[in-house]
Amino acid sequence: MLLNEFLFLAAFLFCVGVYGALARKNAVFVLMSIELILNAVNINLIAFGALTDNLAGQVFALFIIAVAAAEVGVGLAIVLLIYRNRHSVDLGQVDLMKG
Amino acid sequence: MVHDLNVAQQISFGVLAAAMCLSALRMATTKNLVHAALYLVVVLAGAAGIYILLAAEFVAVTQVLVYIGAIVVLMLFGLFLTRAPIGKAQDLDNDQRWLAAVVCVFLFGVLIAVLQRAFKGQHVAVRTIGRTADIGTAIFKDYVIPFEVASVLLLAALVGAVVIARRD
Numbered sequence: 001m002l003l004n005e006f007l008f009l010a011a012f013l014f015c016v017g018v019y020g021a022l023a024r025k026n027a028v029f030v031l032m033s034i035e036l037i038l039n040a041v042n043i044n045l046i047a048f049g050a051l052t053d054n055l056a057g058q059v060f061a062l063f064i065i066a067v068a069a070a071e072v073g074v075g076l077a078i079v080l081l082i083y084r085n086r087h088s089v090d091l092g093q094v095d096l097m098k099g
Numbered sequence: 100m101v102h103d104l105n106v107a108q109q110i111s112f113g114v115l116a117a118a119m120c121l122s123a124l125r126m127a128t129t130k131n132l133v134h135a136a137l138y139l140v141v142v143l144a145g146a147a148g149i150y151i152l153l154a155a156e157f158v159a160v161t162q163v164l165v166y167i168g169a170i171v172v173l174m175l176f177g178l179f180l181t182r183a184p185i186g187k188a189q190d191l192d193n194d195q196r197w198l199a200a201v202v203c204v205f206l207f208g209v210l211i212a213v214l215q216r217a218f219k220g221q222h223v224a225v226r227t228i229g230r231t232a233d234i235g236t237a238i239f240k241d242y243v244i245p246f247e248v249a250s251v252l253l254l255a256a257l258v259g260a261v262v263i264a265r266r267d
Binding site: 002 | 108150162169178196221237246249
């Protein structure tokens, strides 16, 4: 199979994830979009690993899955804290640090 | 034999990729946040299928376990706990959505152009089997330090999540 098929698929998922992270108001949805971006990176890693017949791609895809799990745990804790303090998870209203 | 395998791989890739792209688009545009999480499940399951196509069975199984089994459930709990609008909601997008769409289309175009120039005509070797034992050996032999760092990271994230979300 052509390598570019996988890379194009990953690029598409990456761009949709970036759109979701930029255009949505809900903080939990932004976290979901970031998962989509991480998945696109994983597809790239495994495709390149298969291209070079190297296990490093798969190993680092596993590490990215672990990092994604950690990121979601901490991210959701932060979102819950924001909700508890402001009764809303609208990212447009989280502007305490705006200059 | 190899030719048949190639055709089968090509067809399954097409089906998976179409399902993933459609679900990702629906996820980014749907008005219903719970549906968005369910579309995310389709994308993640499709990615697991892609990993199997690339002979990365262990990563595919981990993907199903961790992403679909744990992360999406966490997301749904997050939606419920923050009283996200269940059902159709009107104003889920902020006012920069058109700008975001332009940025993403532009980014996609740039990525396609660069990838086409860099990797045109390169083929991924058709393999049918990937051995989990090899990955285990690689992790515990060549990548043992990143592995330990990942364990410490997970521990720190666990403690951090508890500390941040605790009510005191």
